[in-house]
Amino acid sequence: MKRCARLAPILLILCAAVAGAVFLRDKLSFEALAEHRAVLLAYRDAHFLLASLGFVAVYVVIVALSLPGATVATLTGGFLFGMFPGTLYNVCAATIGAVCIFLAARAGFGAALAARLQAGSASRLQTALRENQWSALFIMRLVPALPFVLANLLPAMVGVRLWPFAATTFLGIIPGALVFTSIGVGLGEVFARGERPDLGVIFSAPVLLPLLGLAALSALPILLKQWKKGR
Structure with a gap:
């Protein structure tokens, strides 16, 4: 019964995602x-606070349940x-939703899996x-190649702290949120032309290279540790 109770949140997320x-x-x-x-614009103008709270709540649910539309x-x-505050709303909502998945995965199977890894051949990794x-x-x-949901699940599986x-x-997620939020700011003109926004901009050199640079900077402490061990 206890195991079923622990698995219930992550099973709910999987069912909701499907x-x-x-x-x-x-x-x-x-x-x-x-x-x-x-x-949506009319409601925002008439009820800005409720629109803000409602938007953040819906975004959290989308991320937490791994629904399409993030x-x-x-x-x-x-x-x-x-x-x-669009970028702030996006970052806060995505973070809260990611934490929900992380906690659900850790409660369901993350802790047990982390213990097995610690006792097995993958303990060094x-x-x-x-x-x-x-x-x-x-x-x-920072690297956009990894799906967001996997980046939420993998840390729970290896026992990362909250x-x-x-x-x-x-x-x-702030750099990517800035890019996509800026695209959203210009959606009025896109709607007027009857077009779709160009989401491939995040893979363009002016955007991707700074993100890769930040990723390389994040990897620097790992490289320094390995260099010290080598010495």
Whole structure:
């Protein structure tokens, strides 16, 4: 019974993710945002505080349950609230949602898996990750090649503590959030032209190279440790 209770949160997330992929993909899409943009803007103008709280709550649920539409939600933050407080809303909501997944995974199987790794042949890898967890977590957030949900689950599986996970998530997603929020700010013109936003901009050289530079800077403490050990 205790094991079932521990597994319940992560099983709920998995079921919600599957259901969301089947039933909510069209409702949490760019087309849905374009269709309802006038209503959203009118509600924001009439009830700014409620609109802000509602947006953050919906974004947290999208991330926490791994529903489709996280990118659209980030664009919506910029479209409705501008660079500020839109970026702040996006970063806070994404961090809270990520922490929810992390805690659910750790409660469900993360602690047991971490103990097995510690006792098994992967204990050396787990120890290395723990010794360099700040750098490793920053790299996972800064490099856009790793899916966001995996970056939430993997730390729970190797026994990363909550505080480093939450702090690196909040700080590490800021660069990407700035880029996507800025795209959202310009959605009014995109809607007027009847086009879709160019989300591939994050893989362009002016955006990707600084992100890779930050990732390399995050990896520097790991390289220095290895160099000292080599000496």
